[in-house]
Amino acid sequence: MDLESIYQRLITLSDQILLVLLQTETYAQLALVMLIYAFAFFFANRLRAYLPAFAEAPPDAPLSPLRRAAGHIGNLMFPLLSILALGFAVELSASLIGQSWLVKVALVIAMLLVYNAIIRDHVRNEFIAFVFRWAGLPLVFLYSVEWLGPLISILESMQVTLGNIQISAYGVVRVLLFGSILFWLGRLSNNTGQEIIRRQEKLDFRAKEVAAKLLQVTIFFVIFLLLLQIMGINLTALAVFGGAVGVGLGFGLQAIASNFISGIIILLDRSISLGDYIELEDGRTGVVRELTLRSTTLETYDGKDIMVPNEKFVTESFTNWTHKNQKQRYRVDFSVAYDSDIHKLVEVIKAAVASHPQVLSGDDIPLEERPDCEIDGFGDSGVNMFVEFWMEGIDDGRNRVGGDLMLLIYDTMREHGFVIPFPQREVRVLNKQSLNDDRQ
Structure with a gap:
């Protein structure tokens, strides 16, 4: 096309635009x-x-x-x-x-x-x-x-044959486009649905989590079926093939299935909740921060996250310190010299421990939950004592009480003249004369 023909077309187009404007x-x-x-x-x-x-x-x-x-x-x-x-x-x-x-x-x-x-x-x-x-x-x-219809016809004509399978440019574009839209809609509806479920105050935590997880599984299963329909895969043939593949996958994915079922059991039997303080068999401890259908996340007090498979909470024993009662009993050990007034010491220590703001004390507290000081035994250097107390929560993290009470007991004993014993040894010379002869 030469410049003259381009110029003529531009003149024609400008005349048409001018005609329309007039x-x-x-x-x-x-x-x-x-x-x-x-x-x-x-x-x-x-x-x-x-x-x-x-x-x-x-x-x-x-x-x-x-x-x-x-x-x-x-x-x-x-x-x-x-x-x-x-x-x-x-x-x-x-x-x-x-x-x-x-x-x-x-x-x-x-x-x-x-x-x-x-x-x-x-x-x-x-x-x-x-x-x-x-x-x-x-x-x-x-x-x-x-103009979309003619464009689709052009894309459908661009095909590649691989054996009995025909792949067209339109099919690839359709799967990519509608697949992206389906997964975006699934994620959006899943997040919105879970947020709405978790805002329902009439439902307890476990019912919310079960409903949220079931909603998530249902949404993505429906999206998977719709995507198969978009790809043109026959679901009847897929069901026959999936039965055979499912048996093989069952052996390889039994751990994942076990954790999935265990997650449902945990949510339904109410053995674990968010915020519970858990101690595992191997001694690891942490606060439950997240419950999923595959694992449970425990956050330790030193900032680490422990990912525990749900199956461990069903097949192994564990300690839930705060499952039904946030109140916990703790003990602090100390010693005092033998010549101390133990009766006075007991009352002084009980009053000192009760003064701590995080220790449960007062007339409205049951007698068995008030601070109590007792003799634990008689040691080599002094009388072994201990004080028991109750508090809300775990003695760690923000609730570090044990160290405060040790310092409080130390200051109280010094203030009232009580001596904390330390190991001592006595050396006695039984025959002084023989010792002098040996020296000479």
């Missing part, structure tokens, strides 16, 4: 479109003003999922009202004005606004939002202008 029908359509957009904008704002639930939701505000979803619906009111009105305006413009191409363009723009608002409000991942915009917006445009 037509009265063009400005009539433009006026109709502007009127519809103005009406939709005004009516959407009035609706959001009268219905505060559909008002703009602040991004960082602690709102419920339903309130935030209502705010997102409010963002769609303007383009949806525009689409509704422009749908009628297309037929109206065609019958009254004789043309409707500009109204159809405005309808396509309104559809693109809806699609873009959905991506803006619901897609948090920047890469996925980028893909949806630059892949989805052209598809919406092509569908609106009725």
Whole structure:
């Protein structure tokens, strides 16, 4: 194509554009479109003003999922009202004005606004939002202008045959596009559903966790079946093949299945809850921070996370220090010299320990839970004593009481003149005369 032909085409195109701009029908359509957009904008704002639930939701505000979803619906009111009105305006413009191409363009723009608002409000991942915009917006445009059908026919004609399998460019694009949308919708619905379930105050923790996990499994199972349908795989044949494969996988994945079933059992039998302090058979301890259907996460007081398979909580024994009662009893040992007034010491130590703010004490506390000081035995250098006390929680982390009480007992004994013994040895000379003879 030479420059002369290009120049002639540009002249022809400019003449057509000028002819369109000089037509009265063009400005009539433009006026109709502007009127519809103005009406939709005004009516959407009035609706959001009268219905505060559909008002703009602040991004960082602690709102419920339903309130935030209502705010997102409010963002769609303007383009949806525009689409509704422009749908009628297309037929109206065609019958009254004789043309409707500009109204159809405005309808396509309104559809693109809806699609873009959905991506803006619901897609948090920047890469996925980028893909949806630059892949989805052209598809919406092509569908609106009725060019998508011919494009699909061209892509279907681009095929590669591998034995009895035919792979087309359209099939690959369809699986990638709809697969991404399905997994995004599954993740979004899963997160929203779990958040709604966990906000239900009438349900206890275990019922919430069971419902949330079952919802997660159900959503992704449905997505998997839909993706198979999109790929064109016959589910009947897959069921026969899956039965044979399932037997083989059962042996290899029995540990995963065991942990999955154990997770359900743990949630149902109420043996472990979030915040419980667990001690395993091997001596490892930690606070339960997360319960999943595969493992339980224990957080130690030195900042480490222990991932424990759920099967261990079903097949092995463990100690749950705070399962039904947060109160725990602890003991601090010390010694005093033999010539001490033990009766006075007992009362002094009991009063000192009871003064600690984290130790349970007072007349409203049962007698067996108040601080108690007793003799443990008679040692080589002094009387072995101990004091028992109860407190809320575990004596570790933020509740470190044992060290404070040791220092408190030490200061109290020194204040009242009690001596803490230490090992001593006596050397006696039985025959002084023989010793002197040996020296001479």
